[in-house]
Amino acid sequence: MVEFENIVKYYGKQRVLNGLSLSIGKGEIVSVVGSSGSGKTTLLRILSGLEIPELGNIILNDAVVNSSDIFIPPEKRNCSLVFQDYALFPNMTMLENIYFGEGSKNNKEIVSELIHVTKIEKILNKYPHECSGGEQQRVALVRSMATQPNVILMDEPLSNLDFHLKSKISLMISEIIRRYTTTAIIVTHDIMDAMKISDRIIVIDNGIILQDGSPKEIYDSPISKLVARYFGETNFIPLELYPESNHHIIYSNDEEPLIHVRPNQFQLFSQKNSKGKLIIEGKIKSVKNIASDLHIFLECQDIHLDIHLILSVEKDLKIGKILKVMA
Amino acid sequence: MNSWNFLSILITLMIFLPIFLIIYNFNIESDNWAHIRENLLGKYIFSTLYIVLGVSVLSTIIGVGSAWYVTCHEFRGRKTLEWILILPMTIPTYIAAYAYYDILELLNPIFNWFRINIGIKETMMVESFLIYLIVIILFSFVLYPYVYLSVRASLLISGNRLIESAITLGLPSNKIFKKLILPSTKPAIIAGLSLVIMETLNDYAAVEYFGISTLTIGIFRSWFGMYDMASALKLSSYLILFVFSILITEKIIRGKERYNNINGSQNTFSKIPVKNKKIFLVFILCFTPFIFGFLIPFVRLLTWLLYSSFNFEDMNIVQISFNTIFISLIASLSIVCIAFTINFVKNYFNNRIVRKISELAILGYSIPGAIIAIGILKLNSHINTSFNILIIGSVFGLVFAYGVRFLAVAWQPIQSSMKKQCASINHASRVLSASSTTSLFKINLPILRKPLLIAALIVFIDVAKELPLTLILRPFNFDTLATYTYDLINQAQFFQSSLPSLLIIVISFPAIYFINRNTRDEL
Numbered sequence: 034m035v036e037f038e039n040i041v042k043y044y045g046k047q048r049v050l051n052g053l054s055l056s057i058g059k060g061e062i063v064s065v066v067g068s069s070g071s072g073k074t075t076l077l078r079i080l081s082g083l084e085i086p087e088l089g090n091i092i093l094n095d096a097v098v099n100s101s102d103i104f105i106p107p108e109k110r111n112c113s114l115v116f117q118d119y120a121l122f123p124n125m126t127m128l129e130n131i132y133f134g135e136g137s138k139n140n141k142e143i144v145s146e147l148i149h150v151t152k153i154e155k156i157l158n159k160y161p162h163e164c165s166g167g168e169q170q171r172v173a174l175v176r177s178m179a180t181q182p183n184v185i186l187m188d189e190p191l192s193n194l195d196f197h198l199k200s201k202i203s204l205m206i207s208e209i210i211r212r213y214t215t216t217a218i219i220v221t222h223d224i225m226d227a228m229k230i231s232d233r234i235i236v237i238d239n240g241i242i243l244q245d246g247s248p249k250e251i252y253d254s255p256i257s258k259l260v261a262r263y264f265g266e267t268n269f270i271p272l273e274l275y276p277e278s279n280h281h282i283i284y285s286n287d288e289e290p291l292i293h294v295r296p297n298q299f300q301l302f303s304q305k306n307s308k309g310k311l312i313i314e315g316k317i318k319s320v321k322n323i324a325s326d327l328h329i330f331l332e333c334q335d336i337h338l339d340i341h342l343i344l345s346v347e348k349d350l351k352i353g354k355i356l357k358v359m360a
Numbered sequence: 361m362n363s364w365n366f367l368s369i370l371i372t373l374m375i376f377l378p379i380f381l382i383i384y385n386f387n388i389e390s391d392n393w394a395h396i397r398e399n400l401l402g403k404y405i406f407s408t409l410y411i412v413l414g415v416s417v418l419s420t421i422i423g424v425g426s427a428w429y430v431t432c433h434e435f436r437g438r439k440t441l442e443w444i445l446i447l448p449m450t451i452p453t454y455i456a457a458y459a460y461y462d463i464l465e466l467l468n469p470i471f472n473w474f475r476i477n478i479g480i481k482e483t484m485m486v487e488s489f490l491i492y493l494i495v496i497i498l499f500s501f502v503l504y505p506y507v508y509l510s511v512r513a514s515l516l517i518s519g520n521r522l523i524e525s526a527i528t529l530g531l532p533s534n535k536i537f538k539k540l541i542l543p544s545t546k547p548a549i550i551a552g553l554s555l556v557i558m559e560t561l562n563d564y565a566a567v568e569y570f571g572i573s574t575l576t577i578g579i580f581r582s583w584f585g586m587y588d589m590a591s592a593l594k595l596s597s598y599l600i601l602f603v604f605s606i607l608i609t610e611k612i613i614r615g616k617e618r619y620n621n622i623n624g625s626q627n628t629f630s631k632i633p634v635k636n637k638k639i640f641l642v643f644i645l646c647f648t649p650f651i652f653g654f655l656i657p658f659v660r661l662l663t664w665l666l667y668s669s670f671n672f673e674d675m676n677i678v679q680i681s682f683n684t685i686f687i688s689l690i691a692s693l694s695i696v697c698i699a700f701t702i703n704f705v706k707n708y709f710n711n712r713i714v715r716k717i718s719e720l721a722i723l724g725y726s727i728p729g730a731i732i733a734i735g736i737l738k739l740n741s742h743i744n745t746s747f748n749i750l751i752i753g754s755v756f757g758l759v760f761a762y763g764v765r766f767l768a769v770a771w772q773p774i775q776s777s778m779k780k781q782c783a784s785i786n787h788a789s790r791v792l793s794a795s796s797t798t799s800l801f802k803i804n805l806p807i808l809r810k811p812l813l814i815a816a817l818i819v820f821i822d823v824a825k826e827l828p829l830t831l832i833l834r835p836f837n838f839d840t841l842a843t844y845t846y847d848l849i850n851q852a853q854f855f856q857s858s859l860p861s862l863l864i865i866v867i868s869f870p871a872i873y874f875i876n877r878n879t880r881d882e883l
Contacts, residue, residue, distance in 0.1 A: 081791050083710075107790040123781075124806040135793030166419035180792060 034059040040089035051240035064227035072240040082107035112178035117189040121161040128157040134180035299342035302357035310359040368705040376720040378735025390590030414496035423507025434631035448653030450868040454565030459657035503655035557576040564828040596731040621700040664858035691762040692819035702817030725768035729829030770815040777811035817871040
């Protein structure tokens with residue numbers, strides 16, 4: 034469906050994409066995550082034709098759209114892009130925006146259904162400035178789907194929304210994309226968004242792919258400390274301290290192998306279930322009650338490490354107390 | 361390369377052609393050049409440098425000072441001052457010069473005293489020094505609004521946060537100005553100042569009137585006096601060199617500095633209160649540029665109008681006003697269309713060649729009108745005689761010349777608005793597979809209505825005021841208000857010149873008001 038082959042892109046002297054290769058199948062929902070400047074938005078813009086790479090080929094639906102001697106302009110690629118700022122045309126009503134795309138008027142049935150699913154019937158005759166961010170976001174999504182694109186691209190689609198709207202719209206996005214079996218590539222810096230919406234996550238940094246896999250695979254088995262940290266708080270414990278551990282191990286060239294344990298993988302020690310578990314004992318350095326969880330930092334003098342753990346227990350845990358946990 | 365990109369490159373190259381021809385023909389032989397080089401060139405260069413330097417210093421002081429007080433301070437009458445300080449822009453330098461025509465006569469008793477008590481040679485030196493000083497003061501009071509507007513815009517964008525943070529840190533007003541405002545508005549000062557310099561270099565009639573020989577005067581004398589195209593081209597090349605060195609210096613000084621766009625809304629602009637004792641002083645300081653730059657020349661012209669015995673049928677003033685409005689309208693519409701199209705193509709297709717080449721199209725504004733006229737005359741000499749009637753002495757030729765000179769004037773507001781308002785929606789339009797024509801007419805044109813109107817108004821005013829270029833290239837028996845004023849002054853008909861002069865100001869007045877209101881709202 035979509036193939037990136039050895040893509041190199043420079044902005045001035047800065048190399049943003051560094052020989053990146055990637056293949057995405059039909060109907061897949063893929064999230065590309067990475068820090069700012071990692072090259073994720075550039076990847077979308079290159080696929081849509083808004084940027085031209087210095088090197089590399091792009092194949093879309095078995096046709097080369099970008100190579101050293103071929104460049105298919107954006108208007109002929111049928112790759113719809115949902116922009117971070119939505120890019121709705123301010124001089125048009127929401128309905129005019131939706132039907133602006135080439136061929137969208139031939140898909141009236143699908144558009145009506147999309148309007149219904151996204152619950153935007155009431156704002157169709159309004160102008161963008163008269164609508165909320167969430168409404169604009171939904172219209173931008175419907176506008177992009179209205180042309181029945183080969184692939185729908187989304188650049189930080191949820192970044193301008195508040196927490197409540199975010200979870201609602203992220204569910205809606207994944208439902209719509211799945212319903213119409215469209216291929217989607219979503220760029221986001223928010224790992225939770227990526228995990229909620231996509232089937233597959235690609236982590237990129239400095240213009241290269243660090244890891245490519247399902248959300249669970251990457252969360253549980255990151256290939257490096259950088260990827261592990263990117264997916265939230267975590268603990269790295271030298272493997273030599275617990276060589277028998279069956280937790281995920283991170284190997285790297287310049288560091289000793291490390292056991293990777295997420296804070297929420299810990300539980301209070303109980304003799305009954307401790308077989309084969311990693312057991313840690315330490316003095317409570319800090320304890321904080323966040324929602325129904327206790328966030329604890331444990332000072333483990335015997336292994337010279339501070340361990341971060343999250344426990345869902347109702348127990349009186351005070352600073353200075355010795356605590357034994359297992360994971 | 362598609363046809364839009366090709367068309368943009370073609371138009372850009374056509375607009376750049378007259379400037380290119382001047383630089384290309386620098387080495388052409390001329391009989392008079394040896395005389396000009398040995399006897400006049402030094403004087404031309406010295407006079408130009410002296411006036412440019414003086415006007416730069418004084419207009420910066422007036423422009424920055426007034427912008428600092430009316431934008432960042434709170435005092436009675438501030439809002440009125442904020443608006444009236446722009447009004448000198450409506451007065452062309454040559455009209456201000458005519459309005460102050462008898463200022464030298466006021467100095468006669470002093471010169472007489474000098475002649476009797478000190479000596480003729482010394483008196484001549486003092487006289488010459490005073491003439492330069494008067495021209496510098498006159499130009500500065502009329503041209504400072506370029507610096508004022510640029511600095512005010514910069515202060516409106518970022519001044520509030522700077523001032524709020526400085527006030528909370530306990531800095532006194534003078535330290536805020538020295539340590540924060542001056543460094544942070546440096547790019548704006550330089551941008552405004554470069555416009556002041558370009559306008560100073562463009563002037564022909566005012567310096568001619570005071571008998572100062574600048575490079576622009578030299579170009580006119582070579583062409584009008586001696587019909588010596590080669591010398592005019594050489595002098596033009598010197599002036600272009602001078603202008604380019606200013607542009608390069610501007611780039612170097614500005615470096616990577618840009619407007620400090622610290623988020624802040626002008627609605628919540630914290631102003632420094634002016635203490636009671638200082639209010640009068642501040643008001644007088646800010647009112648002075650308006651008095652000398654607008655009020656005195658305007659009132660003088662009004663008084664002359666009362667004294668003049670105007671016969672409308674004889675003077676044909678209605679026809680001349682119609683000519684001015686007609687040519688300004690045609691020129692502003694054509695120029696805005698071209699600037700809009702090239703900017704759209706640049707923004708929409710993002711073609712590297714178009715992006716680079718389009719820079720050439722806006723060089724014209726930095727080149728004085730007289731030079732552009734010489735470039736177009738040179739272009740005409742290369743064209744087949746059956747076609748050159750299209751260029752010289754025709755409305756088309758004149759509009760083309762205005763296009764070369766004023767494209768940059770329309771370019772700036774269109775480019776910045778398009779970048780701000782249309783960049784991502786043009787991308788959206790492309791990925792939705794809409795055609796470029798649909799994007800141009802259905803999206804960009806309706807969205808950019810206001811900036812396009814503002815650009816057209818600015819060009820309209822500039823064309824209505826333009827003198828040197830119109831004087832050289834106008835069709836036979838075709839007068840604009842500017843050329844008509846110039847002719848009347850040359851015939852010493854000062855009172856009669858007041859009506860066309862006032863009409864130029866009156867035509868510019870509503871446009872300036874509209875531009876000021878809208879650009880303030882846009883910030």
